[in-house]
Amino acid sequence: MIYVISDIHGCYAQYCALLEKVHFNNQDTLYVLGDTIDRGPNSMAVLQDMCQRQNVIPLIGDHEYMALQALYHLCPWVKKEVNYPFWRENIQSGITCWLNLDGGKSTYDAFLKLPRSQQIGILNYLWSFQLAKRIRVNGETFLLSHGWLSSFAQDPSKHPYQLFEERFQSPDFETLHYPEGILVVGHQPTRFLSGLDEIIVTDQLIALDCGAYLGGKLGLYCLDTKTAYYA
Numbered sequence: 001m002i003y004v005i006s007d008i009h010g011c012y013a014q015y016c017a018l019l020e021k022v023h024f025n026n027q028d029t030l031y032v033l034g035d036t037i038d039r040g041p042n043s044m045a046v047l048q049d050m051c052q053r054q055n056v057i058p059l060i061g062d063h064e065y066m067a068l069q070a071l072y073h074l075c076p077w078v079k080k081e082v083n084y085p086f087w088r089e090n091i092q093s094g095i096t097c098w099l100n101l102d103g104g105k106s107t108y109d110a111f112l113k114l115p116r117s118q119q120i121g122i123l124n125y126l127w128s129f130q131l132a133k134r135i136r137v138n139g140e141t142f143l144l145s146h147g148w149l150s151s152f153a154q155d156p157s158k159h160p161y162q163l164f165e166e167r168f169q170s171p172d173f174e175t176l177h178y179p180e181g182i183l184v185v186g187h188q189p190t191r192f193l194s195g196l197d198e199i200i201v202t203d204q205l206i207a208l209d210c211g212a213y214l215g216g217k218l219g220l221y222c223l224d225t226k227t228a229y230y231a
Contacts (some may be wrong), residue, residue: 002223005035006186010040017231018220032184034061034146039103039213044110051125060129061146066098068126069219081120137223141181143167198226
């Protein structure tokens, strides 16, 4: 089975409950559409579980984007082990925003408790997150992304983190139209679109963020059976 989920935001218990509910196994694939971390209680546990599963495919969200840059600059020992070609010049304002406004403090505190070898592993894992994915399930095309992109044609010469800064935008649901497939996104809690903490499914869109960190639900959707699951 092919599953999609987004905006876990450190809600590790709900994440585990959903995998158990669908009996997730090595024959299944789970696409995680960004914002795995921050705001919730256990971001590192979510990342550590995901990175051990070859059949979990992570896509980048704005919180991974902020965290990778912030952690890289906040932890000077990291630069002795890895070298990421960041292009943002005014990183300090981004770090302050991530720590104080975007829920990054809990992620940072948990990251500091890890052995340095595991810190490097987590950062390299975040660096591997893809920008977007186009998949086919039962004859249908699905366009997977954390949020709205102007195009799903990627430049192979650029890393997803650079493409993210250039192209990622908040979903524009009013003018949404992708003739090449059904857009599957997170980023914007569905309560602000429909008034409900439930996955939205239309002929053009699947919106997954059910506001888990806001006291709502964590939603998981099966693209094969078109079934929604919640925890």
